[in-house]
Amino acid sequence: MNADTLIEKVQLVIQDSSFDEDMILGFLNKGLNEITGSIDLPDLRVFATVDTSLTDNFVAMPSNYQRKCFAVVSVSDEVRVDKPGELYQYHRFIDRHPVADTGSSVSDVAINGNTLFYDPIPDNAETLRVEYLRAPTTLVSGAEPEGIPTHLHESLLVPFAAKEIFNLIEDGVEGQKVNTQMNEGLYRRAMQELHQFIGYMDSEPNYIADDFL
Numbered sequence: 001m002n003a004d005t006l007i008e009k010v011q012l013v014i015q016d017s018s019f020d021e022d023m024i025l026g027f028l029n030k031g032l033n034e035i036t037g038s039i040d041l042p043d044l045r046v047f048a049t050v051d052t053s054l055t056d057n058f059v060a061m062p063s064n065y066q067r068k069c070f071a072v073v074s075v076s077d078e079v080r081v082d083k084p085g086e087l088y089q090y091h092r093f094i095d096r097h098p099v100a101d102t103g104s105s106v107s108d109v110a111i112n113g114n115t116l117f118y119d120p121i122p123d124n125a126e127t128l129r130v131e132y133l134r135a136p137t138t139l140v141s142g143a144e145p146e147g148i149p150t151h152l153h154e155s156l157l158v159p160f161a162a163k164e165i166f167n168l169i170e171d172g173v174e175g176q177k178v179n180t181q182m183n184e185g186l187y188r189r190a191m192q193e194l195h196q197f198i199g200y201m202d203s204e205p206n207y208i209a210d211d212f213l
Helices: 003-014 021-036 090-096 150-169 178-198
Strands: 045-051 058-060 065-074 108-112 115-119 127-134
Touching: 003 021, 003 150, 021 150, 021 178, 045 058, 090 108, 090 115, 115 127, 150 178
Parallel strands: none
Antiparallel strands: 045 127, 058 115, 065 127, 108 115
């Protein structure tokens, strides 16, 4: 379902002309980012490469990176350089490498925010392949939401936008925000359906790091 149809569906629900199409589109995009930011959607799992620096021990992740990097691989050596369960344990990485070393190739990595840190700094720029969940493309007129199964476009995004708008409309109203809560419930039920439809993305077993290593 494209953005224009979704906007029309929201307009039918809220029955308030003070919220124009651009405002509604903004709420639809907010919902899209919230959904993709909380559920691992297979269509948004991608590979990309980044190149290391000759002077710094860090590099920005790809511009479309949203979250959850699954693996970091040295392209030249074709070996993984992330340690099991520790890719997001930046504090452990700093404990292991309080000062950036130099060497022939990267052997350890960690992610902090949108930045990939590595050690050692290789003598020659090295290409690292990263696998991660990318951010969805911003929804615009005529486009369809990325990542979300087509049959759940309406049931997820329309009540999300509606609950956000009704929360503003009902601000200051005594008692319960009936319309806000109703659409919140519809959205939560649709999220459960999405969970059931997607299942769980393949991942590695949880790894418990030893504080003394």
